[in-house]
Amino acid sequence: MDRRTFIAGCGAAAALGFAGEALAFSSSRLSVEVRGDGPDVILIPGLTSGRAVWDGTVRALPGYRYHLIQVAGFAGDPARGNASGPIVSGVANEIARYIVEAGLTRPALIGHSMGGIVAMMIAARYPSRVGKVMAVDILPSPASGFGFAGVQVAPLADALFNGLMSSPQGRGVLDALIGGFGGSDVANSRSDSAVVARATHELAVMDLTPELPKITAPLAVVYAVPDIPADAAAVDRLYRGGYARAHGARLQRVAGSGHMIMYDQPQRFYAEVRAFLDDRP
Template sequence: MFNAFFKARPRLRAALFGLAVCTPSLMVGVTAAFAQPGAQASAFVSDRLSVEVVGAGPDVILIPGFGCSREVWRTTADRLKATHRVHLVQLAGFAGEAWSHGDGPFVQPVVEELDRYIRSQGLERPAVIGHSMGALAGLVLAQQHPEAVGRLMSVDSLPFFGALRGPQVTVEAMRPAAEQTAQTLLALSDESFRAAQVGSAQGMTRDAALRVRLVDWTTGSDRKAMAAAMRDVLLTDARPGLANLSVPVTALYASDADGGAPAAQADQAWGHEYATLPGVKLIRVDGSRHFIMADQPQRFAELVDQFLAD
């Protein structure tokens, strides 16, 4: 997708495609049906995100990544709903969800909206599982509103995606590249954009069916939302807050000797970027590209079960 940006680190560029992560103000025109214990499905809709709720039991919030649909979590939700109440988040602007915020901030508004959702629903320290950009939003949520999150699972995500260009990179150093990347997203023709998504999807997952769905989701997303999200994520650095974070964090990361990140390189990147987080559980999942839940479904299910049981 952004080969020019990642040409210095082609083995890790896949981590940005699925950046998976939508104003703290009261919403106008909200429609909502709030889930009760035992309910099979419910819905919450705002101009920043919507939430589908299935199952009954302890609460688990699932946040998808950059350009993705909540359907990326469907297999996980279907498996967990017998024992948990699962909240499937869909971020505004992605995969056909309406967007009305131009090129304004993305990450902080979604963090505040997630916190508002948790409080409005009376959820008591739910488990949060986020993929890529969604995990970054979950990490910021846990830092800013630690009372709202019981535990966090980060799936193939970093606290600062700019670190993919090197551990010495700062937010200010990333700013020109972030602006250029956002403008490139907006300038591409529909045909060029789709071709870029097709090419990028090959490196994101081993699952051929998911590759097709990824292209459909991103080409069905609002380009302004994608540009805003990409700029915001590249300029979000959650590392300074790691040392004081009290919420337990499990960070899964992918390694694939055939077309993905080599184990040694992945170990170095994730170990370095999470080094200041007390008690973090770093777990490498081999034989997987960016979408661990699709590439290693059985292993992922085992790790989710362990995470929820801890």
């Protein structure tokens, strides 16, 4: 855990009277900042994003103890342990360890994009540690969202990954793409290009669909649809099919939004999160 996060966490913890287990946790793959007081909620950002992506949500929905994840290598944080090894599953395993070491009892998990994959992975592989899960704008097979359903994605992903990482020119292209991911959050553009490339490759070849039946916690899926009716209907079909094997998954569309729903439709997003958190498992 970096020094600034530790100091900030200590101050917040002392003020709220829970300076203890959560702050003892240390990981080379992520850090955790604790804010607020109440039932425990773990917030997991997506590819290139930092914990700041959740600032509006935390402000809009007080009354919870939020555990905000920062993935090493994203949004200006050094790569540290994510410089090697699996990133997506590595982060999932570390959050599962954090739940135990921080003494959390079946917290709610909310993850955006890659963070949604991480949240579902934890729920499927460590079901006793999770109270409920919300996945935001992500399919269990992320490549299917880009029209690759039924296609052998691995060779394409391997070729793209190797091409981008094998030369300074390729890394330059990747850095430019990462800058475009940042949107209104400039910190996102400071993500480590090698970490982003490896995480993107993992997501491209990943399919959590076979693991969906292992998720026993309530699962909510919030996804964005465009204003064009025909396109919106196609996205609806994609999500219904993608989550067909999830027991009782509740799917909720958000119209007129891009991928960053918390920025594009904040009030609607906060309402969905509030409904999710208020519905006790």
